[in-house]
Amino acid sequence: MNLAHIIDAHPAEHIAIYSRGRPTTYGTLREQVAHVRGGLAALGLAKSDRLVLLCGNGRYFVDLYLAALGLGVVVVPLNPASPAPEIEREVRVVGAKVVVVEPLAAAAWHEVDRSHVPSVQHVVATEAGSVAADSTFDDLLAGPTTEAVDVAADELAVLIFTSGTAGSPRAAMLSHGNLLANIEQATSTDGIMASDVVYGVLPLFHIFGLNVVLGMTLAGGATVVLVQRFDPFTALETIGERGVTVIPGAPPMWLAFCHFPEAPADAFANVRLALTGSAKMPVEAMERLQQHFRLTLHEGYGLTEAAPIVTSSAGMPVKFGSVGKALGGMEVQLVDEHGEPALQGDAGEVWVRGPNVFLGYLDEPEATARALTPDGWLRTGDIAVTDDEGYLYLVDRAKDLIIVSGFNVYPAEVEEVLADHPDVAEVGVVGVPHPHHGEAVKAFVVLKPGASAHEDTLIAWCGEHLARYKCPSKVIFVDELPRNVSGKLLRRELT
Numbered sequence: 001m002n003l004a005h006i007i008d009a010h011p012a013e014h015i016a017i018y019s020r021g022r023p024t025t026y027g028t029l030r031e032q033v034a035h036v037r038g039g040l041a042a043l044g045l046a047k048s049d050r051l052v053l054l055c056g057n058g059r060y061f062v063d064l065y066l067a068a069l070g071l072g073v074v075v076v077p078l079n080p081a082s083p084a085p086e087i088e089r090e091v092r093v094v095g096a097k098v099v100v101v102e103p104l105a106a107a108a109w110h111e112v113d114r115s116h117v118p119s120v121q122h123v124v125a126t127e128a129g130s131v132a133a134d135s136t137f138d139d140l141l142a143g144p145t146t147e148a149v150d151v152a153a154d155e156l157a158v159l160i161f162t163s164g165t166a167g168s169p170r171a172a173m174l175s176h177g178n179l180l181a182n183i184e185q186a187t188s189t190d191g192i193m194a195s196d197v198v199y200g201v202l203p204l205f206h207i208f209g210l211n212v213v214l215g216m217t218l219a220g221g222a223t224v225v226l227v228q229r230f231d232p233f234t235a236l237e238t239i240g241e242r243g244v245t246v247i248p249g250a251p252p253m254w255l256a257f258c259h260f261p262e263a264p265a266d267a268f269a270n271v272r273l274a275l276t277g278s279a280k281m282p283v284e285a286m287e288r289l290q291q292h293f294r295l296t297l298h299e300g301y302g303l304t305e306a307a308p309i310v311t312s313s314a315g316m317p318v319k320f321g322s323v324g325k326a327l328g329g330m331e332v333q334l335v336d337e338h339g340e341p342a343l344q345g346d347a348g349e350v351w352v353r354g355p356n357v358f359l360g361y362l363d364e365p366e367a368t369a370r371a372l373t374p375d376g377w378l379r380t381g382d383i384a385v386t387d388d389e390g391y392l393y394l395v396d397r398a399k400d401l402i403i404v405s406g407f408n409v410y411p412a413e414v415e416e417v418l419a420d421h422p423d424v425a426e427v428g429v430v431g432v433p434h435p436h437h438g439e440a441v442k443a444f445v446v447l448k449p450g451a452s453a454h455e456d457t458l459i460a461w462c463g464e465h466l467a468r469y470k471c472p473s474k475v476i477f478v479d480e481l482p483r484n485v486s487g488k489l490l491r492r493e494l495t
Contacts, residue, residue, distance in 0.1 A: 001151060001152075001153060001177075002069060002148050002149065002150060002151050002217075003074075003139070003176045004033070004066045004067075004148050004179055004313065005148065006183075006215065006218045006398075007026060007029055007030055007066060008030065009221070009223070009328055010026040010115075010194070010221035010388050011026060011027075012026055012027025012072070012169075013027065014194070014223070015223045015491065016029045016042075016218065016224070017059060017062055017223065017226055017442065018223065018225045018226060018242065019028065019057075019058045019059040019062075019226045019324040019395045020058065020059075020226070021405065023030060023298075026221070029062070029063070029066075029270075030143060032059075032063050032072065033066045034146065034147075035135075035142070035144070036063045036067035037068075037145070037146045038144040038146035039067075039135075039140025039142070039143030040064075040068060040071060040143075041143075042094065042143050042144075042148050043082075043124075043134075043140075044343075045068070045071055045073050045097060045098055046072070046145060047071065047072035047073070047074050047149065047151075047155075047157070047253045048072065048073075049074065050073070050094045050096045050098075050159070051064070051073050051074070051076065051096065051097070051098045051099075051100070052076045052094065052098070052157060053065065053075060053076055053077045053079045053205070053440075054087065054101045054102060054105035055076065055100060055105075055204075056079070056080055056099060056102055056104055056203070056228045057200060057204050057226040057227060057230075058100065058102075058226055058228065058293065059226070060100070060126045061077070061204050061226075062139075063141075063486075064137075064140075064149065065077070065204075065210075069148075069176070070147075070148035071146070071149060071198070072149050072151050073182050074156045074158065074159055074162075074407065075095060075157065075158050075159075076090070076091075076094045076155065076159045076230050077158070077160070077210060078090055078091075078161070078205055079107075079109075079203070079205050080104045080105035081104060081467060081468065082105075082108065082466075082467045083108055083463065083464055083465060083466065083467070084108045084110075084111035084112050085464070087105070087108055087112055087115055087464045090171075090478075091112070091119075091137050092116060093363075094159050094171055095119040096117070096120055097119060097120065097122070098122045098123075099123050099414065100123075101123060101124070101126070101128070101130070101131045102126045102127070102130070103127055103130040103131075104131045105131075106125075107129055110131065112130070112157055112251075113172060120380050121198055122134045122135065124136065124139075124140065132437060134304055152177075153175060153176060153180075153355075154175050154359070155175055155176055156173055156175055156359065157174055157175055157176045157178070157179055159171040159172065159173060160172050160205075160206075160207050161402065162207075162304040162305070162384050164432070169408075170361045170362065170412065171361060171362035171363075171369060172304045172305055172360075172361060172362075172478075173295045173358055174304075174358050174359070175178035175353055175358075175359055178217060178307045178356050178358055178359070179307055179353065179356075180356070181307070181354065181355035181356040182211060182306070182307035182308065182309055182327075182356040183211065183219045183400070185218070185309065185328060185329040185330060185354070185356060186212070186263070186327060188217070188218070188327065188328045188329065188357050189314045189377075190273060190312075190314035190315030191216065191218055192216050192219075192220040192222045192273075193220060193222060194220060194222055195222070195240055195245070196220065196223070196242045196246045196272075197222065197223045197224075197243050198213060198217045198222055198223065198224045198244070198247075198248070199225055199227065199235070199239060199247045199248070199249070200213045201227040201229075201235070201253065202229055202250065202251065202406075204261055205279075206309065206407065207302075207304045207407070208277060208278055208308060210416070211307055211308060212248055212275075212277075212308070212309065222240075222246075225238060225242050225307045227453050228472055230256070231256075232255060232260040232263065233260075234293045235257075235447065239267070239270075239271070240267070240270075243371040244270065244271060245271055245272050246272065246273045246275070247268075248276075249274075249276055250278040250330065251276055251280070251285070251406065251438050252276075252405045252406065252436055252437050252438060253359045254281065254285060254297060255278055255282070255285055255435070255436055256436065257289070257293075259286050259396065259436075260367065263292035265294070266293075266490075267293060267431070268294075268295045271295065272340055273298065273314060274289075274296065274297045275299075275300060275314065275373065276298070276300070277301060277308075277309075277323075278360060278403065278406030279403040279405070279439070280394060282297050283320045283321055285292065286320055288436075295388060296318055296320060296461060297318070298312065298313040298314045299313055299321035299323050299324065299327065300314070300324055301324070301350075301392065301394060302402040303382075305355055305358040305380075306352050306356050306358070307356040307357075309356075310326060310328065310330070310332060310350070310352050310380075311323045311324045311325055311326050311329060311332070311392050312324045312325070313325070318385075319391050321389075321393055322392060322393050323392050323394060324392065324394070325390045325391055326390070326391065329354060329355070330352060330354030331352070331353040331354060332350065332352050332353075333348075333351050333377075334346075334347070334348030334386065334443035335348050335349050336348050336349075345385065347380065347383050347384065347385045347395055347472070348383065348384070349380065349383055350380040350382045350384050351377045351378060351379055353375075353378065353382065354375050354377045354379045357376065357378045360372060360377070363428050381401075383395050394442075399430075400430075401411075402429075402430070402439050403438055404431075404434075404437050404439055404440060405437045405438065405469055407440055407469050409431070411428075411491070412432075413470065414429045414441060414470055414472065415429050416429065416442060416463070417465045417466055418445065418462065418463070418472075421458060422451075424447065424448065424451075424453070425447060425451075427446070427481075428481045428489050428491060428494050429442070429472070430444075430494045431442075431444050431492050432443055432474075434473075437469075440466055440472075440474070440475070441470065441471065441473060442472060442473065442474045443474070443475045443476070444476050444477075444478050444494050445458065445478070446475070446477075446478060446479065446480060446481060447477060455474070455475040455477075455494060457471075458472070459471055459472055459475060
């Protein structure tokens with residue numbers, strides 16, 4: 001088996017992807033992937049080596065992802081808009097042998113200290129001259145074709161950085177079997193068909209974009225329209241021009257459509273399936289989409305560690321406020337604070353078990369043990385209730401996770417960066433509601449005596465060390481932080 005085989009069985013003439021307006025058929029995609037696979041092998045990449053992709057949504061990502069998987073190489077997709085310190089840390093953690101850099105990430109990569117990432121042997125530029133590199137994507141494409149290798153289901157395919165079920169960002173290990181299992185589980189509900197055209201704006205470095213948008217589309221033999229940036233006007237143009245039938249998106253995208261008065265009522269007339277996840281979708285927004293566009297939005301729930309979908313309302317009547325039912329092929333239970341099954345109607349932590357559940361966190365056995373029980377249950381840290389029909393309703397989080405535009409932000413990571421500023425004595429970070437992004441990051445800072453740092457100074461400091469979505473949008477200066485008798489920060493009192 002090999003996840004890369006998902007493109008093998010489809011008609012050669014059918015369009016697989018649109019990237020920058022350019023169509024690529026399945027036949028051409030298979031040929032390109034075979035050549036890139038040969039080019040990567042010529043660089044010395046082999047089974048279990050790590051390839052970092054600093055690429056946006058486009059054909060470079062797709063070709064490289066499938067080619068590397070075909071070699072048994074572990075793919076590490078990173079946010080190309082991240083600042084240099086974050087990229088440097090993540091490349092070092094995974095021990096990457098090759099890094100591929102798109103122009104978007106060139107400036108940040110230029111600032112990476114190569115002596116801090118000694119595992120990197122080759123840098124590949126997707127476009128010649130955009131970054132100092134040993135070779136280009138065209139060089140890889142000019143290589144001889146190479147056949148894909150067989151791998152075991154439990155062999156590592158992808159490392160995705162996530163805040164996890166607790167703690168700072170770490171690399172979640174997903175196998176070929178994990179990713180394929182979730183594709184098959186999701187297809188059992190209302191999956192993507194070969195005749196579908198899927199709108200692909202969700203970033204491919206995020207598990208939702210990687211395995212739902214890209215993986216499910218290619219496995220189903222459908223077409224994905226890859227989009228680098230979102231704005232509602234051009235999105236509606238693309239949806240109409242390409243005949244888009246399936247739109248997966250995080251809540252901020254759907255909220256943008258809700259607040260776009262120029263959008264015609266028939267803008268989504270050809271859309272048969274609209275999906276949302278990554279963060280809770282406001283019920284009033286779902287009602288507005290239904291009233292104005294006659295569009296029924298199907299909400300689901302998942303997490304990176306589950307590859308990612310756990311529940312979905314696709315293929316069933318929608319209940320506002322619910323994230324649907326558990327997919328077939330996996331077990332889901334609600335567990336009380338004593339580790340026992342919650343009573344019917346009571347809230348409990350969502351536990352998941354099945355072939356889609358990840359292998360653990362890279363080189364973090366203690367964090368893995370906290371997330372996975374000895375008998376294979378994934379403790380999600382999310383609190384939910386179910387109704388009599390099995391619909392799941394998320395009611396709370398057992399963790400302090402902040403979700404900004406569908407992306408996980410853990411307060412500890414932001415606090416660590418702010419605490420490194422020479423003027424900061426103490427800091428506490430929380431999530432606050434945001435009308436467009438779901439939540440925003442808010443920091444409460446105690447300055448050192450005599451220090452005079454300003455809000456803009458600290459936000460800029462974060463921007464030098466963290467991805468933009470992780471940076472505080474507001475900094476409040478306080479004399480002290482609320483703590484309990486043992487000195488633990490009381491986040492609930494930070495308002």
